[in-house]
Amino acid sequence: MTPALFRIALYGSLAICLLGLLWRVSTWFHLRVGPDACNVTVFQRLITAVRGAVSVTFSRGLVHVLRAFFVDVVFQNRLFAREKLRWLGHQLILTGFTGLVLVHALASVLAGKLSPGYQPTLDPYMFLRNLAGVMVFVGIAMVFAGRRRQQTGFPQSRRPIDAIFVALLGTILVSGFLLEAHKIASPRAFYRMTDQFIGTTDPEELKPLRALWASEFGVAFDDMGDGIEPAVIAEGRELHGDACASCHAKPTSAFISYTAAKVLAPLSGALDEARADTWLLYLHLFACFIGLALLPFSRFFHAVADPVSLLVNGAAREREFSSAGRASRRALALDACVHCGLCDSSCSVGPLARHLGNPALLPSHKIVATGAHARRRLLSHGIGPDALLVSEGAFQCTDCGRCTTRCPVGLDLADLWEAGRGDLAIAGLPAPSQWVQARSAFAWAESLDSRSTPDAPSAPLASDRRTFSHCVQCQTCTNVCPVVAHSIDTEHGVDLTPQKVMNLLRLGMLDLTLGSRMVWDCATCYQCQENCPEGVRVTDVMCELRGLAYHRLGSVRNPGGPS
Amino acid sequence: MKFALFVGCKIPSRLPAYEISTRAVLGRLGVSLVDLDFTCCGYPARNISRDAFVLAAARNLALAERAGLDVLTPCKCCFGNLRHAIRFLGEDEALRSRVEKALATEGLAWSGHTEVHHLLPLLARKVGIDKVTASVRLPQTGMRVAAQYGCHALRPSNVTRFDNPMAPTIFEKLIRATGAVAINWPRRLDCCGDPLHEANGPLSERITLAKLADARQSGATTICTACPHCHLRMDAVLAGSTSASAETGTEIKTLLYPQLLGLAMGLAPEALGM
């Protein structure tokens, strides 16, 4: 590879990476999540962040930040507390990757300066590089295994770019090992070195050295017979000591590459012919460069966002944020989510999600949807089926906060969900009680079939005439209803009394009940049902009506939607 | 006595003190608690799908059954909802078979034998008022306490079997056991307003305010709760309406029953999440 090309590629990808990082970081200050985020400007958010950073740096808060850095970022304490396997995987990846960067990628600038005798083919570097590579490999495998263990019944939320990035990572690792293995086994590489450092490529002249390198360094000469005499090897060792040893340790310490070299040995001639060293190198480098360029755009940007998020949390332990601070923190959370799915497996409404067939109830899906909405992608074509599922997910959340507690990167998800619900409401997807009550019961009825009847499986009581046939019209239900008692007008209070709802159902006028305020303003206090002298299950019927209203009014409101 | 503790969704996130104090007093009374991997009781889904709500509840019951334990919950909504699910499963064969099928996909089953208890009847009946009274070291004499019963525990009484829904006495007995005075207030059985908070905020607030005014007028200094929803709702309205307390000039605060009991037992406020 020409240095020029290498530089262009390196600097190019570095530039893309940096610009990408800048862009991603900038979203922390301009993406708006939550109604309160609309009231603060980008400038206010920037100022708030800078002021916060400065004030923390020059206060006791710094102690917390440092603590957060070591405990949360470096040690990954939160993950350690929850998932040992994944913690181990993460630590392996982190350590291995750092190792690779230090002793391999940046070897010439770092290790070369620190240790004057640095050579990548010397121990411990050779060993360390292999070790680091293996750590990354094993780490990734562990993380994947960890994810597989917590099935939620839905596919993980995933973007193509993330798959590409994982493929690139694999390519880098595999090509690196292959390249090293090939170099170990390659006679051509051997001759290139002897040409350069001994000044000859004559096989006969190099026989002792070849014998040594074939037996102990794994070079796969195709013209070496069996039965090399020990004397020749000893001679070779001498020569090696003079010419090679300063740069080359025994490759057995590159335990992976050496093993691979042994496997590749029979092919090394052919690979030499095919100039494998060159294209493996290109592959390795370009995979690195592309990965570098893609990094800010993939989920692995979390490697940047997470520490920031954790440090911010560390800085503000009480989580007292101004609205500007909250706005930025939510945007940051969108990036900091590693989509590990730990939240999903603890989600209180997870079983509901499965039963309703709606993954949008799960936190990891919700955070993607929240991000999509913040980036104006969710409703770009109006309220579609996806958006309705998202809305259902948002409003079925019980705010139990388990996702927040479980989040390995400490995101305040509860705050994010609340903000997300606010945004959905503004975008025309408020809670069911809200969108139902946006129209009058009569207005809803006009868009329903007046002959519609309740269906038995979802509304067994409302659909059974026996439910109401005992009613003697005594009005007790209404007389004990706290909601009717406290309604001071029909515009903001209830529109129908419980008895009227029951009567309309008995009269076969379901359509007039579904959109009524009474149905949704019902406090489900069960006073009516408890006090009904005839045992009419008034409140239970109200609950059934809500379900019917949710689906039937939902399909009127959004024709073609999932309801 | 050993129960699977079902804390539900509200308590861990919004009212951890309730769990802390519940564990503290039950520990003192020799009731041991087991934590299972419970999920939402299903109440929120009741508004959109009967099946989903019953299934969510049944799943939790099945978990308890697998552990061989009855369920104890301090939340009255969870309590009522789990009991409702049992009733619906009992009276609707088709629903039951749909739910059984869905549970089977997770390798779960529920045969119908799990009992669901709420904290107050557990204390009053299983532990016993006498034992509760005996555990009191620092009687809270002078405290004038209004018992907030909470709808979903009290009604429908044939589902909850909590106490006489028209004239319950259980809460007052438990309050008196701590040495405090249980006052009689007309709206003690009324809704706290919480369930319609989202649907109709102003109406919800009127309901809550009427209750608070009533408690004050009746001379209460403390409203004792045993449900996170009631507690949080009244706290929120108390915090938000200075005018309400200005009306009668008396201060009123909320207290969770296990906190009241815990204080009477002589536990440190910190141990009760206070």
Add this chain to the structure above:
Amino acid sequence: MANPSRIETQVLIIGGGVTGTALVRDLALRGVDCILVEKDDINAGASGRNHGLLHSGARYVAGDQEAAVECRVEGEILKRLASQTIQDTGGFFVAVEGDDERYIADFPSHCKRSGILVHRVDVAAARELEPALSPHTIAVFEVPDASIDPFRLSLESMAQARTLGARLMRRSRVIGFQREGRRIRAVQVRSMQLGEDVWIEAAQVVNAAGAWAREVALLAGASINMTYSKGTLLVTHGRLAQRVVNRLRPPGNADIMMPGGTVSIVGTTSTRVDSLDNIYPTTAEADLIVDEASRMLPALQTMRFIRAYSGVRPLVGSTGVADGRTASRGFALFDHDVDGIDNLATITGGKLTTCRLMAERAADLVCRRLGVAAPCLTAITQLPVAPECKWTEPGHAPREWMRTGQAETLLCECEMVSASAVDTIYAALVAAGDTPTLTDIGMRSRVGKGACQGAFCAVRAVAHLYQRGDFQAQRGLDEIIDFFAERWKGQHSVLWGEQLAQAELMEALHCGLFGEELRGDDMHGLCPPALNGKVSP
């Protein structure tokens, strides 16, 4: 009575049922001045005591093709011109196991011969559409039956006639005819409310008194050969089906179930009666209807019934026939010149579905005699909607109340009738010179027709009318008592199950608390003074 007042008009119509009101409208549209006298109220006879079925004609295809065709044609006209009174429900003819196979097999061809659209429906599909149908159903045909509100039809016909100058005298009984040779010079009419008489001098008199036509004719000195057939129907609590369900067999007992808006009406029976007095549903008839109709619709066995009513069909020219049902359902127009009276005609018999045609024929006769050349317009003129007449339609009141934002009080909860509905009806009656009663309001609305049968709504309606100043002194109490007396006629035969509990509540309230049964003649009309002494053994 000295010098009763005299009124002149071109035509006097006696009887305010569907025929009389259709006739007064017909004549009024032709520019003829009319007075309609009615001894009770609009549709108080058989016109208000039927299924409210707008026949497609299919019911008569096997026995009476002429009637079938008449029904089809008239039904189409009414659907077009009086659509506000009609719910186009469609109808099923349903045969169950054991019904005559031959009748079933011939039914479609009979229908086709009469021009009636019919198509066979797969039994399973029909049960999907109407889940209440018996599992023993063996054949189902669909025909264009519909439900019609006879009250609204008559009230709106009368309302239009009135705008054209016709007059209505309710609660006015014909008590005598003054003859002058072959002509009736004047008819003596007594107001039942005021007890005063008037003489109506009319060029032509039409007797449209339905089952009472014979009595009226006799008063005038004419005779009609006529028999009476009593029919009883039951009203369910809640609606059982969406369509009319007819039993697919030769007309018999309890073979029609009508979806009457918010309720269902099941019947009828057919019993020969000799007198028009004491016509009320009996327990035996109620049992017969339940048992027979539940073969089509098994749910009727467990259904709550809230009321029953009986009407008398006038059957003309069939004195020899024992069972009223096989007598002709066709109508008869008698020109009484054969009896020596030149200006009297009687129009009677017939069916609700053909009332317009009956009126047309009678009007043609009258106009010929009067020398009026104007043609009949009722087959081409829309029946205008009258705002005070729409409250008879089940379900209209709640819909209207909700449309207007639930801003007013409801006086009737069962059928959700608002105060303004009552006000509108009251005002319209007052405008026509009447003194409205609670029973009048009940007839023109759904007040008292729901589950409570007036126990609660009568109290509210009366309180409302007092509050408006319409009622004074003890009138409210009288009205409630009269109203219940009327309601009770229809109730006592269906009092079992839940409706019996409802009736018990009504009695607990109105006797137990209000003590209405103690109403006496003393100062308050409340009850006799208490006995304060010891009883002697």
Add this chain to the structure above:
Amino acid sequence: MTHTRQDTFDVAVIGAGMAGMAAALFAAERGLSCIQIGNGGGILFASGLLDLMSIHPLAERRKWGFPFDALAALALEQPQHPLARIDATSVRTAFNAFVAALGKAGLPYAPLGKANSDVLTSIGTIKPTYGVPRSMIAGVKALAQRPPCLFVDFHGLREFSARQIVSTLGDSWPAARFQRLQFPGTEAVPELYAAHLARALENVETRARTIDLVKPLLGDAQAIGFPALLGLEHSVEVHAAFEAGLGLPVFEIPTMPTSVPGLRLLMALEAAVATRGVSRRHHSTVDSIVFDDETATIGLIDSPGGERVVARTVVLATGRFMGRGLVADRGHVSESIIGLPVHQPTSRNEWHQRDFLDPTGHAINRAGLLIDDSWRPLDAAGNPAWPHLFAVGSILAHQDWMRSKCGSGLAIATAWAAVRQITRQLYGDCDKAGEP
């Protein structure tokens, strides 16, 4: 894990209408352990007035000023009437005990004397009754003396028109006036419900505002009548505040159901039995009763998992058709729980008169259970169906409480007598509470 309750109660009362409540109350007062099953539906329909007996014989519509005289006449003329089986002293004792318990539960009644009182109803009729709630007693006096009187009602209260009352009374009470007011804070509500207003008046401020509305209208009035909505649970306090605030006797006029006095009665009775330790099961359907020599096992459904109740005696206080103690199909009236034989007319055709207000009353109202002298319902052979089964209240045959105006009396007196019998049977001549 299902815990079946196996406590054995002395008495299981099935039914929670007036008779069931009275039975549970009296049983608890006699020291019997008691469980009561059923919801208080019947009481909801009560007017608050406690009738004892005032019309007899029905056909004559003879009205009695002294209920015990009426009972004496009844005993002679209709010995099968349940109230003819109880001596006057027991009836008096039962009424006094019942009213005392209500008073203790916050619902005081005027002292019980010898005579019936005339009470004005919401439609302007006059009803004779025995026990009058304290909140209505000023009305009895006013009705007797007819002084200048103001009748007040509220916009939106559909069942009550003061104008109707005044108009109906007409010349018989010329000094009666009416006034319709807007209840504070309800300006935009078209319909009002008495119970809501009653509770609203328990708020000191709302109460004061309402009193202020009435004050300027008093004129020469010497008494003020309101629809019965002056407070629900704290009605004593509300009524007293009105009298103090207006400076005049204030009385309530009973209204149609669901009435506030009915709700008050229900709450007071529920509180009375609860404080006496009666176990309550609301909205429970009795599925089965299995009798053995010593105990009855009552199966309850409608609650999760069901429940079994074991008791040594059972009191059937399930009422008539409203309470579903009796059920009727097209052919017969049956007793709903045990299937006891029901004394009844031979066919449905005879159940009802053709005239609703026929003075002799409807025959079906006299249908019911036949009993022996110990209040035990009889089987088809005329023997007690089970030695420990008793029946009280309106389910009993040979009475027409609605026409005789004896509903409460029937409930209270028969419950008292049956409980006395039970106590003797279980604990001998001297009962558990030491009372002979």
